[in-house]
Amino acid sequence: MAEDVWIVGIHMTKFGKHPALDVVDLGAQAARAALQDAGLRMRDVGVLGAGNLRGRRDFGQALQKQIGQTGIPVFNVANACATGATALRVAIMAIKAGEADVGLAVGVEKLSGAGLLTGNERTEAGDRWTPEGRVGAVAALDGRIGTDTMPGVFAQIGMEYGHRYGGTSFELFARISEKNHAHSTLNPLATYQKRFTLEQIMNDVMIAYPNTRAMCSANCDGAAAAVVVSDSKLRTLSLEQQRRAVKVSASVLTSDPWSEACQVLPDINTLTRAAADQAYEQAGIGPDDLDLVELHDCFATAELVHYDNLRLCEPGGAVDFFNSGATWRDGKRPVNVSGGLESKGHPISATGIANVWEIATHLRGEAGDRQIENAKAGLAHVIGLGSACGVHILEKAAV
Amino acid sequence: MSEQVPLVDYLVLGDAPHLVANECVECAARFFDRRNACARCEGTEFRVVEVPTEGELRAFTIVSFAAEGIEVPFVAGVVDCGGTSVRGNIVNTPPDPEHVRLGMKVRLATNSLGADSQGVEAVGFGFEPVS
Numbered sequence: 001m002a003e004d005v006w007i008v009g010i011h012m013t014k015f016g017k018h019p020a021l022d023v024v025d026l027g028a029q030a031a032r033a034a035l036q037d038a039g040l041r042m043r044d045v046g047v048l049g050a051g052n053l054r055g056r057r058d059f060g061q062a063l064q065k066q067i068g069q070t071g072i073p074v075f076n077v078a079n080a081c082a083t084g085a086t087a088l089r090v091a092i093m094a095i096k097a098g099e100a101d102v103g104l105a106v107g108v109e110k111l112s113g114a115g116l117l118t119g120n121e122r123t124e125a126g127d128r129w130t131p132e133g134r135v136g137a138v139a140a141l142d143g144r145i146g147t148d149t150m151p152g153v154f155a156q157i158g159m160e161y162g163h164r165y166g167g168t169s170f171e172l173f174a175r176i177s178e179k180n181h182a183h184s185t186l187n188p189l190a191t192y193q194k195r196f197t198l199e200q201i202m203n204d205v206m207i208a209y210p211n212t213r214a215m216c217s218a219n220c221d222g223a224a225a226a227v228v229v230s231d232s233k234l235r236t237l238s239l240e241q242q243r244r245a246v247k248v249s250a251s252v253l254t255s256d257p258w259s260e261a262c263q264v265l266p267d268i269n270t271l272t273r274a275a276a277d278q279a280y281e282q283a284g285i286g287p288d289d290l291d292l293v294e295l296h297d298c299f300a301t302a303e304l305v306h307y308d309n310l311r312l313c314e315p316g317g318a319v320d321f322f323n324s325g326a327t328w329r330d331g332k333r334p335v336n337v338s339g340g341l342e343s344k345g346h347p348i349s350a351t352g353i354a355n356v357w358e359i360a361t362h363l364r365g366e367a368g369d370r371q372i373e374n375a376k377a378g379l380a381h382v383i384g385l386g387s388a389c390g391v392h393i394l395e396k397a398a399v
Numbered sequence: 400m401s402e403q404v405p406l407v408d409y410l411v412l413g414d415a416p417h418l419v420a421n422e423c424v425e426c427a428a429r430f431f432d433r434r435n436a437c438a439r440c441e442g443t444e445f446r447v448v449e450v451p452t453e454g455e456l457r458a459f460t461i462v463s464f465a466a467e468g469i470e471v472p473f474v475a476g477v478v479d480c481g482g483t484s485v486r487g488n489i490v491n492t493p494p495d496p497e498h499v500r501l502g503m504k505v506r507l508a509t510n511s512l513g514a515d516s517q518g519v520e521a522v523g524f525g526f527e528p529v530s
Contacts, residue, residue: 141406143488162501163457205463264486265458
């Protein structure tokens with residue numbers, strides 16, 4: 001039986017603009033703060049999981065040169081928006097496998113001012129129509145055969161849910177965004193801490209109907225890091241460290257199994273459902289036991305479908321669930337009390353650790369003005385298109 | 400008539416333009432691109448099958464902000480063509496939620512992308528409402 005794994009140190013930098021810091025600076029800031037929070041040093045760490053997509057491929061090693069080169073194995077991982085969760089999963093797996101008793105996971109991205117991150121990958125070239133690639137395309141397909149942009153892809157995913165179950169509308173999706181922006185006003189680390197009215201959200205610049213700009217995740221700079229330890233290591237630490245430790249009750253990573261339409265529109269549902277089911281099974285608790293959830297609201301349209309995918313509501317019941325007020329911070333199942341990616345921001349590789357930080361901070365009772373009282377269990381979810389889905393269930397220490 | 404090439408190799412031009420898919424002989428999963436093996440069952444034999452040209456719009460978005468050089472707004476969608484999901488733009492109708500609706504019936508329509516230096520015309524496709 002593999003040992004339990006505990007988070008003993010965790011940190012999220014302020015999300016926003018950090019023009020003077022490069023990815024290594026930001027990563028080092030998060031890593032050193034997480035180690036300090038844990039009361040440990042780099043020399044105690046046995047494995048490093050490192051995630052950064054748009055800076056440098058050797059991010060893990062570059063980070064070591066700034067915080068401590070101890071010769072430990074480094075895993076530079078890439079899994080789109082699930083990169084941070086993947087780095088954390090690597091550290092947790094190493095501990096569960098008995099290969100290390102302390103692991104560090106770091107994710108960082110600099111995205112301020114990045115604009116659209118995908119779309120129109122092929123440049124129009126030459127003066128002859130020449131077939132290229134796996135469908136023999138003679139020209140760029142983005143905009144000619146659907147859209148490659150994320151706001152448009154996730155818009156369709158929300159619309160598809162509406163087609164299947166009914167009840168969705170532009171206004172409904174905008175109200176999800178209204179909730180997350182309202183939540184962000186209590187989070188000093190969020191990129192934007194501004195409450196918007198429903199009218200402001202709906203009248204904002206349209207990006208891909210029904211997602212306006214306010215309903216899209218915010219590009220920003222940021223980093224997050226976590227220190228995880230084995231059960232036996234935890235017992236060697238101080239009582240105070242043990243009291244603040246957060247149990248990793250489930251750590252799951254899935255990719256998407258084949259489904260009929262996944263070649264034309266990414267199926268973010270099937271792999272999220274599979275990850276959630278495995279996580280609840282591992283943790284031995286269910287969705288009704290969760291005091292808060294941080295889920296991957298890269299767009300307002302995505303949040304809706306994940307209520308269903310994470311089993312927070314009855315199958316097909318996401319609209320009613322949201323309309324009941326359940327997912328507001330004073331509701332029965334608060335979702336994205338951090339402000340979510342729409343206001344907190346989405347520095348891709350940091351996101352999968354930052355949402356774990358949010359949950360852990362509530363479980364420790366250290367979330368300040370936005371504390372969910374007596375939080376004992378929470379779930380953090382991310383999805384990276386392609387796809388990869390990370391789900392972590394965390395529980396408060398029993399000590 | 401001048402020479403034509405399809406935008407993608409799964410678009411068949413001619414008197415009755417239509418789409419084709421690579422269907423797994425083993426499990427009938429369909430793919431528009433070239434596959435090394437079937438993602439569903441690992442089978443390696445495929446046959447080319449015709450995809451129905453009419454279908455139902457199952458999901459859409461109206462893209463107002465896209466990469467440079469892409470004309471906006473346009474409607475991107477997923478059309479259920481008799482059980483095969485197809486990605487394509489919704490064309491020949493105003494790009495707004497009053498004219499484009501979930502569940503609407505649509506049919507394949509071709510459009511010209513212009514001619515290259517040798518006078519060869521590239522032809523793309525979309526789906527238009529069935530009036």
